[in-house]
Amino acid sequence: MKRSKRFEVLDQRSVNLDGYINEWPEMGFVAMKSPYDPKPSIEIRNGVVVELDGKRREDFDFIDQFVADYAIDIQRASKSMAVDSLEIARMIVDIHVSRKEILELVSGITPAKMAEVVNHLNVVELMMGMQKMRARRAPGNQAHITNLKDDPVQIAADAAEGALRGFNEEETTMGVARYAPLSAMALLIGSQVGRPGVLTQCSAEEATELELGIRGLTTYAETLSVYGTEKVFIDGDDTPYSKAFLNSAYASRGLKVRFTSGAGSEVLMGSSEKKSMLYLECRCLYATKGAGSQGTQNGSVSCIGVPGAVPGGIREVMSENLVAALLGLECASSNDQSFSNSDMRRTARTMLQFLPGTDLIFSGYAAEANYDNMFAGSNFDAEDFDDYNVLQRDMQVDGGLRPVTEEEVIRVRNKAAKAVQAVFAQLGLSPISDEQVEAVTYAHGSKDTLPRDVIADLMAAEDVLRRGITGIDVVKALAESGYRDVAESVLSMLKQRVIGDYMQTAAVLDRNFRIQSGLNTPNDYMGPGTGYRVEGERWEEIKKIPHLINPKDI
Numbered sequence: 001m002k003r004s005k006r007f008e009v010l011d012q013r014s015v016n017l018d019g020y021i022n023e024w025p026e027m028g029f030v031a032m033k034s035p036y037d038p039k040p041s042i043e044i045r046n047g048v049v050v051e052l053d054g055k056r057r058e059d060f061d062f063i064d065q066f067v068a069d070y071a072i073d074i075q076r077a078s079k080s081m082a083v084d085s086l087e088i089a090r091m092i093v094d095i096h097v098s099r100k101e102i103l104e105l106v107s108g109i110t111p112a113k114m115a116e117v118v119n120h121l122n123v124v125e126l127m128m129g130m131q132k133m134r135a136r137r138a139p140g141n142q143a144h145i146t147n148l149k150d151d152p153v154q155i156a157a158d159a160a161e162g163a164l165r166g167f168n169e170e171e172t173t174m175g176v177a178r179y180a181p182l183s184a185m186a187l188l189i190g191s192q193v194g195r196p197g198v199l200t201q202c203s204a205e206e207a208t209e210l211e212l213g214i215r216g217l218t219t220y221a222e223t224l225s226v227y228g229t230e231k232v233f234i235d236g237d238d239t240p241y242s243k244a245f246l247n248s249a250y251a252s253r254g255l256k257v258r259f260t261s262g263a264g265s266e267v268l269m270g271s272s273e274k275k276s277m278l279y280l281e282c283r284c285l286y287a288t289k290g291a292g293s294q295g296t297q298n299g300s301v302s303c304i305g306v307p308g309a310v311p312g313g314i315r316e317v318m319s320e321n322l323v324a325a326l327l328g329l330e331c332a333s334s335n336d337q338s339f340s341n342s343d344m345r346r347t348a349r350t351m352l353q354f355l356p357g358t359d360l361i362f363s364g365y366a367a368e369a370n371y372d373n374m375f376a377g378s379n380f381d382a383e384d385f386d387d388y389n390v391l392q393r394d395m396q397v398d399g400g401l402r403p404v405t406e407e408e409v410i411r412v413r414n415k416a417a418k419a420v421q422a423v424f425a426q427l428g429l430s431p432i433s434d435e436q437v438e439a440v441t442y443a444h445g446s447k448d449t450l451p452r453d454v455i456a457d458l459m460a461a462e463d464v465l466r467r468g469i470t471g472i473d474v475v476k477a478l479a480e481s482g483y484r485d486v487a488e489s490v491l492s493m494l495k496q497r498v499i500g501d502y503m504q505t506a507a508v509l510d511r512n513f514r515i516q517s518g519l520n521t522p523n524d525y526m527g528p529g530t531g532y533r534v535e536g537e538r539w540e541e542i543k544k545i546p547h548l549i550n551p552k553d554i
């Protein structure tokens with residue numbers, strides 16, 4: 001068949017390299033509303049929920065039972081469930097109805113009712129709802145700090161640059177799991193060089209991650225995964241009860257905790273029970289709330305290819321972010337795994353969270369070259385820093401980042417690398433050469449750095465665990481090496497563990513270690529002229545992008 005030249009060109013566009021599928025409810029490929037989703041209902045007898053969303057208590061699976069017992073305010077349930085779902089949806093976007101009123105109302109509704117409410121909102125209304133419902137007044141951002149070599153010197157340098165650029169939190173993971181102690185230590189040190197008060201975590205196997213946290217080498221955790229069907233939960237070797245126990249283990253040691261969930265996981269694991277992705281994610285978020293976590297990382301996350309393939313899937317991603325906020329949880333709204341070959345699509349997907357603002361717009365902006373991202377790539381990466389800063393300037397929106405100068409970046413990267421070099425020497429760990437420090441100071445990614453002695457590094461990592469090295473040992477090593485300012489910052493992070501304020505909902509720290517959270521700086525948006533506005537010093541900071549034309553020079 002003779003082809004249209006227009007269609008030949010279109011067929012070569014990057015968007016057509018993505019995968020798409022029509023709705024297939026029987027296998028869970030439906031974003032917002034499945035014909036198999038349950039109808040909302042609740043019955044309470046003698047203070048016990050005996051029916052939830054059309055299912056009798058004797059037929060509950062463990063998610064139903066956990067949600068019924070721990071995640072719904074049964075004192076409000078009858079009154080809340082009696083309010084029409086469309087009316088609740090309208091209240092969410094009504095500037096005359098406060099966030100507090102909405103939180104109280106939805107505390108008594110069921111997961112199926114929540115899904116029904118959110119189905120009434122289009123994408124713009126979902127964004128309007130998020131602008132009002134996010135927990136903290138000002139939005140923030142989180143970075144991924146990783147590299148292909150698991151090089152702790154590069155981790156420290158990238159962490160310092162990321163902190164300088166404005167990230168509130170930084171997360172690392174490893175290609176080789178045994179590197180975890182060195183990665184956590186390097187991330188902790190580098191982050192405090194870039195900007196005091198940045199929270200850090202090392203994503204590893206749960207026992208290791210918890211041990212690193214207890215030792216003061218990390219300050220938060222967010223990889224406590226929950227799922228929307230019992231079969232998938234079991235396949236993950238967990239239950240809502242075990243996750244609640246683990247949450248308590250972290251929190252009792254002064255670590256901020258955020259759960260992880262997201263649309264598509266149940267589909268990928270073959271046990272969606274014919275339900276919509278939105279309904280299953282509502283169950284996840286209710287379990288998160290019932291377990292006592294202050295927040296969640298959601299928005300499909302690493303499963304983004306699944307909702308990205310079905311009609312309305314990206315609308316569903318925004319919907320689940322809003323549900324998290326409606327339940328009073330901190331929302332780190334994903335954007336952290338690239339799902340499309342199309343730059344247009346990945347940018348459009350991010351704008352749903354960027355424009356209204358969420359507590360953490362990315363739960364993993366790749367603050368390194370994307371080839372170095374060990375979390376399977378990110379929607380935005382280090383090569384997009386200037387684009388991202390220009391978007392903030394174009395729209396007068398706070399995306400959590402700030403323009404920086406080349407001189408500033410070189411300075412903090414060098415200082416972070418030297419600080420880690422000094423700490424490793426003081427603690428008798430694997431050596432770091434001056435040539436390695438020089439390489440990471442000016443590097444874009446691991447292709448620009450020198451090889452590490454992997455065997456020596458792994459022996460050093462085991463030594464950290466065997467010797468019981470803690471955050472206090474890092475503080476001493478920094479102080480004795482002449483990095484007293486960094487030592488003070490790391491010590492201040494350890495003090496926060498005792499104070500415990502950063503376990504408040506949506507808590508982050510400023511450079512003076514002052515808490516900003518949903519408790520002491522709550523979102524107070526009530527329409528035009530209210531809430532957080534990009535103005536004053538912050539607006540002047542956002543405007544200072546590189547390559548500006550100065551009118552005074554013309």
